[in-house]
Amino acid sequence: MSILFPRSSSAAKRKRVIRELVQGRDYATQLKFLLQKPIGPDGSVSAKELVANVLRSFAETLSVLTSSSEDSTSGHDHDDGVIAQNLVISGEDASQVASINDPSSEDSTESRKGSKDRRGSYKRRKTEQTWTIVAQTTDDNHAWRKYGQKEILNSQFPRSYFRCTRKFEQGCRATKQVQRIQENPDRYNITYIGFHTCKDTLKAPQVVTHSKTWDSFLGPESNVPNEHYSTIGSQSQIVIQEYPNDETDPSDLTDANLWSDLKDFELSNDKPAGLKIAPENADSVYSCTGSRSLDMDFGIFSPHFCSTEDFHFDESQLL
DNA sequence: GATATTTGACCAGC
DNA sequence: GCTGGTCAAATATC
Numbered sequence: 001m002s003i004l005f006p007r008s009s010s011a012a013k014r015k016r017v018i019r020e021l022v023q024g025r026d027y028a029t030q031l032k033f034l035l036q037k038p039i040g041p042d043g044s045v046s047a048k049e050l051v052a053n054v055l056r057s058f059a060e061t062l063s064v065l066t067s068s069s070e071d072s073t074s075g076h077d078h079d080d081g082v083i084a085q086n087l088v089i090s091g092e093d094a095s096q097v098a099s100i101n102d103p104s105s106e107d108s109t110e111s112r113k114g115s116k117d118r119r120g121s122y123k124r125r126k127t128e129q130t131w132t133i134v135a136q137t138t139d140d141n142h143a144w145r146k147y148g149q150k151e152i153l154n155s156q157f158p159r160s161y162f163r164c165t166r167k168f169e170q171g172c173r174a175t176k177q178v179q180r181i182q183e184n185p186d187r188y189n190i191t192y193i194g195f196h197t198c199k200d201t202l203k204a205p206q207v208v209t210h211s212k213t214w215d216s217f218l219g220p221e222s223n224v225p226n227e228h229y230s231t232i233g234s235q236s237q238i239v240i241q242e243y244p245n246d247e248t249d250p251s252d253l254t255d256a257n258l259w260s261d262l263k264d265f266e267l268s269n270d271k272p273a274g275l276k277i278a279p280e281n282a283d284s285v286y287s288c289t290g291s292r293s294l295d296m297d298f299g300i301f302s303p304h305f306c307s308t309e310d311f312h313f314d315e316s317q318l319l
Numbered sequence: 320g321a322t323a324t325t326t327g328a329c330c331a332g333c
Numbered sequence: 334g335c336t337g338g339t340c341a342a343a344t345a346t347c
Contacts (some may be wrong), residue, residue, distance in 0.1 A: 143323095145323070145324085146323080146324060146325085147324090147338095147339070147340075147341095148325090148326085148338070148339060148340080149324090149325075149326075150336090150337060150338075152336085152337075153335090153336065153337085159337080159338095160341075161337095161338065163339090165323095175338090175339095177338085320347105321343100321346100321347085322334085322345100322346085322347080323345080323346075323347095324343100324344080324345070324346090325342100325344070325345085326335090326341100326342095326343085326344095327340105327341100327342095327343100328339100328340085328341090328342100329338105329341105330337105330338090330339085330340100330341080331336105331337090331338085331339105332335105332336090332337090332338105333335105333336085333337105333344080
């Protein structure tokens with residue numbers, strides 16, 4: 001296993017990626033111990049800080065990798081620009097990538113100015129990577145802004161649509177859809193679409209203690225007791241990331257190769273294809289599809305993810 | 320006044 | 334034509 005960097009990318013970038021990954025590992029390891037044994041009031045680093053550090057590390061890594069891709073698109077080094085090509089997506093996705101870098105090409109507000117009411121005029125992100133979880137809370141330590149709500153056919157509860165609050169600031173394309181599960185109304189189906197490209201993906205600490213807050217988020221049908229939301233992200237969740245056979249095979253997607261490479265760092269070798277972390281106390285099922293863009297949203301972790309047995313990689317492989 | 324949410328309109332995809 | 338995803342004006346909240 002190896003990660004190849006474009007020739008044009010500097011050694012510094014490479015080192016930075018490695019450093020960030022190593023840091024991420026270390027933070028996660030610390031987090032593991034924190035989760036096993038909560039800290040006392042001795043002023044040691046809090047779990048929240050560690051999570052923030054882990055997220056920052058990976059976001060930084062992604063940022064570097066993404067900038068590597070930009071380097072290579074200008075360099076056109078087809079032989080060496082593996083990472084870069086992973087992130088340069090052909091066809092429909094290519095326009096999406098372009099739209100990130102070039103706001104004027106975005107389907108959104110700017111391109112619509114001057115025209116009449118063009119509400120609803122947009123390009124669907126059909127091939128954007130998506131993954132779905134089931135959780136008791138919609139809180140994932142990201143800052144989201146609700147932009148819509150729809151009644152869904154054959155569904156008792158409406159679906160709420162959220163985008164990253166930094167969509168316009170930083171062109172972050174992450175969105176999520178939240179829908180209460182009909183058979184289990186105290187749980188939510190949360191579908192994440194796209195990944196955070198913004199630098200600061202963590203929202204300010206937010207404790208939701210009033211059910212009305214979620215009611216306003218999720219619609220008038222909401223009737224979930226307060227206690228479900230009185231803590232931040234405390235519910236256990238499983239991550240099951242899949243590459244559907246009919247959609248994407250990690251082996252034939254360049255960026256998925258990178259995914260595969262990265263997950264090799266994190267997971268022991270006995271894991272089946274795709275990322276599967278299934279703790280026995282799991283109450284959430286994640287599914288992930290359409291991995292056409294490098295996506296590593298670490299907004300939600302399973303505690304098992306932090307197991308040193310599972311979470312380890314040899315940075316020497318990168319060198 | 321700034322920011323967030325609501326909600327009807329619009330459009331893409333099937 | 335239907336359904337779902339997104340936009341943006343109107344409204345609410347701070």
